[in-house]
Amino acid sequence: MKGEHLYEKIEAYLSGDLSDADHKVFEGELAKDAALQKEVKLHRRLESELSKPNKKLLRDNLKIISARQTINLNEGEINPKNINIPKSSSFKWLPFLLIALAFLAGAYFLTRPKNNTVKPSQAPTQQELESPNQTPQEQTPTEDSKRNEIRLHQASNEKVEKNKENDQALIASADPADFISNPYLDNQIGNTVRGESYSVIMDKSATAGKVALINGVAQLRLKGSLKTDGKLEKDASFVLMIYTNKKEDYLEDRSILNVPINLQPLKNDAFPFQFNANLRITPGLYYYMVAEKNNDEPLHVGKFEVQSQGR
Amino acid sequence: MTINQDEHISAILSGDMKGLQRIYDLYLNRIARFITSKGGNSEDAKDIFQDALIIVFEKAQGPNFTLSSQFYTFLYGICRNLWGNRLKKKRTSGVINSDDETYTSEEDIQASIEAEEENQVFWDAFDRIGEDCQKLMHLFFEKRRMDEISTIMGHGSVNYTKKRKYKCKEKLLDWIRQDIRYTELKL
Known part of the structure; x- marks a missing residue:
């Protein structure tokens, strides 16, 4: 049995159109013929795939749309002046939601699992953030700020420098002193991307451009606000990530820091936030990124240089 | 929005x-x-x-x-x-x-991706069989009756349509068997 006849037999078998007697005979042949078994499976699989309702139509239409679609990588950037945000009066429930969010973010922060890129022997676990409302401190690290230092994750297997003063691990992350831009992140700088419904505007006055490294500590002060087109999703939470300038660290998702952002109550049509941290990092170029937690597409990307004192 | x-x-x-x-x-x-x-x-x-x-x-x-x-x-x-x-x-x-x-x-996204990669073998073959065959096979897989297909395709007789269907399916299966991914298909 071969050719057209075989195909018809297989099709009739698969659609249950064989007589009882023929069905029995065919099954007998199948049982002793592995090649025939394979052939039957191939026909079955072909038919089940190509007969899926609308799949051909979907594929055809996607091809048509895709061929005529042009990509504009800048579309979706938002000019802050053009954003119309509903007035806060219609969101009386938001402060309650924000308190809940802040609480959840805090709980997450305290209980979250360690980043799996961190080597336990190299990365201290203590991570403390200053209160978001705290007044920025003087540029000289105080005893308090030393306690508040954030020990960053080691991003890759670069050398770990030791802090001579307290001999605790210092996380050196950027390629020291190379200050070379990461093109992937540079392309996104300043992009204030509208997420599903969010955008982030950074406050220029507080955005770190250059950060001095004093006694091994870089005081990073970031300030910005999150705008929405009307509402915060129930489960929305946001994170701030810091990357080194190394291409592979970004491409392979190895941020050196990933912490929740605590949003403050709605003010001037946006939710302000601050990020104040004393970072034990080496001189070099770093990038920060604000993203939605469950969807790490950047809402905003910026960069800062950490420079040795006197540089 | x-x-x-x-x-x-x-x-x-x-x-x-x-x-x-x-x-x-x-x-x-x-x-x-x-x-x-x-x-x-x-x-x-x-x-x-x-x-x-x-x-x-x-x-x-x-x-x-x-x-x-x-x-x-x-x-x-x-x-x-x-x-x-x-x-x-x-x-x-x-x-x-x-x-x-x-x-x-x-995991479940990965499983879907892998399944779709297999499905792709069938569609890639389908894309190669020519418009006429595609149309005929599509009608066949929609489970249309042979006489209906024959009319839609403008064939003179049902027998001719059956012959065409066999030829088209054979082409389709040949492309699948020639695909380097064929041996990895979970059949």
Whole structure:
């Protein structure tokens, strides 16, 4: 049995159109013929795939749309002046939601699992953030700020420098002193991307451009606000990530820091936030990124240089 | 911007051109920004986007499917995994030499991606058999009667249509068997 006849037999078998007697005979042949078994499976699989309702139509239409679609990588950037945000009066429930969010973010922060890129022997676990409302401190690290230092994750297997003063691990992350831009992140700088419904505007006055490294500590002060087109999703939470300038660290998702952002109550049509941290990092170029937690597409990307004192 | 998230799923399930165009208009540029930021180009982005929508189609056909997150978040997760897989393949073929892949991938998305890669073998063969055969086979797989197909195709007789159908199916299966992925098909 071969050719057209075989195909018809297989099709009739698969659609249950064989007589009882023929069905029995065919099954007998199948049982002793592995090649025939394979052939039957191939026909079955072909038919089940190509007969899926609308799949051909979907594929055809996607091809048509895709061929005529042009990509504009800048579309979706938002000019802050053009954003119309509903007035806060219609969101009386938001402060309650924000308190809940802040609480959840805090709980997450305290209980979250360690980043799996961190080597336990190299990365201290203590991570403390200053209160978001705290007044920025003087540029000289105080005893308090030393306690508040954030020990960053080691991003890759670069050398770990030791802090001579307290001999605790210092996380050196950027390629020291190379200050070379990461093109992937540079392309996104300043992009204030509208997420599903969010955008982030950074406050220029507080955005770190250059950060001095004093006694091994870089005081990073970031300030910005999150705008929405009307509402915060129930489960929305946001994170701030810091990357080194190394291409592979970004491409392979190895941020050196990933912490929740605590949003403050709605003010001037946006939710302000601050990020104040004393970072034990080496001189070099770093990038920060604000993203939605469950969807790490950047809402905003910026960069800062950490420079040795006197540089 | 109010989007009924289910509208996107309906558009994908029904193959509705207008609804699909809307999905492209809303999300392609954002996915492209992600892909280009991760070492791909615009064409990669379009490919990934197209493949991702087909995976949404497959997942949405599951009996227990509900959209548990925003549509975009769902789509983005699939694109991210697809791109991670593609990078991995490029690396193993020596195009990119870098450290271990650290893309986190959700298991069920990965399973869907793998299943769709297998399905692709059948569609790639289908794309190669010529328009006339495609039309005939499509009608055949829609379970139309042979006399109906014969009329639609404008064939003179049902017997001729049967012969054509056999020839077309043979071509289709030949392309599948010649595909290097054929031996890996879970048959």
